[in-house]
Amino acid sequence: MQLSAAGLSVRTETPDEVLAARAAHDFAAFEELYRRYLAPVYRFVRSQAPDDATAEDLTAHIFFKALSSASSFRGDGSYKSWIFRIAHNAIATWREKNGRSLTVEEVPEKVDPAPSPISQAIASEARGVVWEKVAELPEAQREVVTLKYAEDLNTEEIAKITKKSRGAVRILLHRAKLRLRHSLEGKDLL
Amino acid sequence: VNRARSALEHRASKRTVFQTGLSMAIEEALDSMSPRPGFASELLVALRGTPAFPVLIEDDDERGMSRWVVPGTVAGVAGAAGALLYGFGRRHKRGRRG
Numbered sequence: 001m002q003l004s005a006a007g008l009s010v011r012t013e014t015p016d017e018v019l020a021a022r023a024a025h026d027f028a029a030f031e032e033l034y035r036r037y038l039a040p041v042y043r044f045v046r047s048q049a050p051d052d053a054t055a056e057d058l059t060a061h062i063f064f065k066a067l068s069s070a071s072s073f074r075g076d077g078s079y080k081s082w083i084f085r086i087a088h089n090a091i092a093t094w095r096e097k098n099g100r101s102l103t104v105e106e107v108p109e110k111v112d113p114a115p116s117p118i119s120q121a122i123a124s125e126a127r128g129v130v131w132e133k134v135a136e137l138p139e140a141q142r143e144v145v146t147l148k149y150a151e152d153l154n155t156e157e158i159a160k161i162t163k164k165s166r167g168a169v170r171i172l173l174h175r176a177k178l179r180l181r182h183s184l185e186g187k188d189l190l
Numbered sequence: 191v192n193r194a195r196s197a198l199e200h201r202a203s204k205r206t207v208f209q210t211g212l213s214m215a216i217e218e219a220l221d222s223m224s225p226r227p228g229f230a231s232e233l234l235v236a237l238r239g240t241p242a243f244p245v246l247i248e249d250d251d252e253r254g255m256s257r258w259v260v261p262g263t264v265a266g267v268a269g270a271a272g273a274l275l276y277g278f279g280r281r282h283k284r285g286r287r288g
Contacts, residue, residue, distance in 0.1 A: 027238065034234060042225045052226065059225070060233050067237055130219035149213060150220035181212060 016079035024071035033079065034063060040080075040151055041087050047134065047146040048091050058094060062087050077160060084147065084161045095139075133183045141176035144169055 016036065022029035042059045049055040065086050073082055134142060143162060147153045155173075159166045 030237075031234065034237065035230075038230050038233075039224055042229075043220060043223045046223045047220060056225070056229055059229075060236070063233060063237055064240065067240055126215070127219045127222045130215045131222070134216060134219060145216060146220055149216040177212060180216070184212065184215070 017075050020070070020073045020079045020082070021075065023067070023073070030067055030070060033066075033083075037080070037083055038063070041083060043150050044084065044087055044146050045091065047150070048139070048143060054094075058087075058090050062090050065090070078157070080151075080153070081157050081160055084151070084153070084157075088143070088161050088163075091143075130184065133180055136183070137176050137179060141172050141179070144172045145176045145180075148173060 014032070016033060019029040019033050023033060038059070041062055042055060045058045045062070046052070046055040049058060062083070066083055069086075073079065134145060137145060140162075144158055147158045147161065153161070155166050155169050158164075158169045162169065164172075
């Protein structure tokens with residue numbers, strides 16, 4: 001819907017859940033959801049994956065699954081929670097099949113339109129240090145930290161996605177923050 | 191008493207500043223991860239050719255997750271085929287590059 005007043009254009013987005021209800025038979029609706037969630041899903045997967053190639057493979061799998069299971073979305077929760085649940089399951093299955101933990105081996109590259117090369121280098125270094133410390137967290141802590149800080153999900157949503165109790169999610173977040181606080185103290189980044 | 195209270199307040203405010211800084215630093219570090227240019231359009235093309243209808247597919251241990259097929263998942267046959275073809279194409283390209 002597009003409203004126009006005094007030369008200003010206000011665009012209201014179709015809610016995710018409306019698009020999700022159409023996604024099984026309307027590719028345009030799915031495509032809009034894909035545009036909204038590709039980056040967040042990739043970011044979440046990449047934070048749990050050892051390298052970019054694995055993150056791409058898992059992300060592709062998640063969207064093929066989201067498309068082929070589109071008709072199973074019942075709308076009793078948000079689409080965001082639904083697709084992150086698929087992502088959580090895909091990562092868990094990957095871990096089981098590969099019989100190993102997804103230790104993050106390399107810092108993802110960032111193409112950042114920062115103003116100066118120096119500030120870009122400093123920002124990038126700081127990000128790299130924080131990312132390294134996040135990557136060193138145990139899997140369960142890393143997962144809840146990513147969902148909380150990168151995806152802005154609340155405790156209840158995180159609990160649903162990760163199939164944990166709200167209390168367990170709070171404890172994981174608390175422990176992760178303590179650990180990060182301890183490892184980042186004295187690094188002059190905060 | 192005042193000194194003790196002031197020390198406590200100082201510590202509390204330091205902790206708040208740290209927590210805020212920590213939240214922002216984590217947010218920024220995670221936000222900096224984005225898919226490589228071209229990935230979104232490649233995957234969209236592969237998805238576009240995929241009709242959506244749920245059926246059960248069997249997993250093949252030989253291919254494993256490297257072919258993006260997860261055991262026990264409900265996925266469209268065409269969707270799975272799309273993922274397989276897309277994955278094969280990408281690996282083939284990667285192989286030629288590397």
